[in-house]
Amino acid sequence: DTEVTQTPKHLVMGMTNKKSLKCEQHMGHRAMYWYKQKAKKPPELMFVYSYEKLSINESVPSRFSPECPNSSLLNLHLHALQPEDSALYLCASSQVEGSGSYEQYFGPGTRLTVT
Amino acid sequence: AQKITQTQPGMFVQEKEAVTLDCTYDTSDPSYGLFWYKQPSSGEMIFLIYQGSYDQQNATEGRYSLNFQKARKSANLVISASQLGDSAMYFCAMYSSASKIIFGSGTRLSIRP
Numbered sequence: 001d002t003e004v005t006q007t008p009k010h011l012v013m014g015m016t017n018k019k020s021l022k023c024e025q026h027m028g029h030r031a032m033y034w035y036k037q038k039a040k041k042p043p044e045l046m047f048v049y050s051y052e053k054l055s056i057n058e059s060v061p062s063r064f065s066p067e068c069p070n071s072s073l074l075n076l077h078l079h080a081l082q083p084e085d086s087a088l089y090l091c092a093s094s095q096v097e098g099s100g101s102y103e104q105y106f107g108p109g110t111r112l113t114v115t
Numbered sequence: 116a117q118k119i120t121q122t123q124p125g126m127f128v129q130e131k132e133a134v135t136l137d138c139t140y141d142t143s144d145p146s147y148g149l150f151w152y153k154q155p156s157s158g159e160m161i162f163l164i165y166q167g168s169y170d171q172q173n174a175t176e177g178r179y180s181l182n183f184q185k186a187r188k189s190a191n192l193v194i195s196a197s198q199l200g201d202s203a204m205y206f207c208a209m210y211s212s213a214s215k216i217i218f219g220s221g222t223r224l225s226i227r228p
Contacts, residue, residue: 042206042218043160056215088158103150104216106160 003027004107006091012113015081021110023074023091031055031097032074033104034066035090043090049074050097081114088112117142117211121219128197129227135182136192136222138207144168148210149190151181154221155203163205166190194224202226 004025013019023032031050035043048056049068063085065077074091088111092104118141128134140149151163166174166181174181182191194201207219 040221042221045215048215090158090160092160103162103165105162106152109158111158 004091004093004105006089006107006110008110009108010111010113012115013078013081014115015083017081018077018079020078021076021089021091021112023076023107024072025093025105025107026072027093027105028071029093029095029105030071031094032068033092033094034074034076035092035106037088037090037109039087047076048097055097078112081112083114086112086114117144117209117217119207119209119217119219121207121222123222124220125223125225127225127227130199131196133193133195134197134201134224136194136205136207136224138190138192138219140188140190140207140209142188142209142211144211149181149183150208150210150216151179151190151192152206152208152218153201153203154206160206164192197226199226199228 007022033048034046036046037043045058046060047066052068063080067075088109090109091107094104095102120139147168149166153161164174164176164179164181166183173183178195180193202225204221204223206221208216210216
């Protein structure tokens with residue numbers, strides 16, 4: 001099973017709302033990632049979790065708050081977002097972090113619209 | 116500096132023809148990994164093929180093959196016998212020493228029936 005699931009598929013939220021994106025994998029992977037992708041652009045890395053600990057934060061604004069409750073789950077908590085945060089948010093996982101030998105498996109993404 | 120370059124923003128190919136998508140990279144690391152991903156309009160990034168910097172042979176996965184020319188720092192994706200379902204955005208990517216994958220700008224492939 002090489003599946004990464006993400007919920008919800010679509011999300012529309014106001015700038016004062018608080019919402020969360022959820023990502024789940026059951027492949028036993030110990031590295032999980034959040035990416036942001038704007039239209040017609042490649043994905044941009046936001047956060048990396050390795051063995052449930054935050055490993056990389058790519059200078060992401062604090063209105064994005066990641067959480068890794070266990071080795072299978074990754075959340076992204078959203079608060080006070082701006083319209084420019086509207087994008088496709090992709091979650092990915094790989095066996096381990098820090099190796100170029102392991103591909104990342106991506107979920108289908110959450111299309112976020114901030115109004 | 117780590118860099119991935121895809122010079123073809125868009126390509127049109129006739130169904131059943133082979134197509135080559137170009138990718139060049141730059142890195143000073145002796146050990147690296149190169150990947151190709153397909154992204155249909157639905158948004159999901161689908162892993163296609165991987166090439167390690169020390170691999171002696173070009174990687175192949177079904178209709179996909181990677182033409183790896185290390186000295187030229189190129190890692191072109193070849194799709195044989197293209198199908199309508201191959202229409203998508205294709206990203207070349209490289210694992211960098213900063214423990215993250217960097218992506219090229221992508222090539223939008225359109226298959227004509």
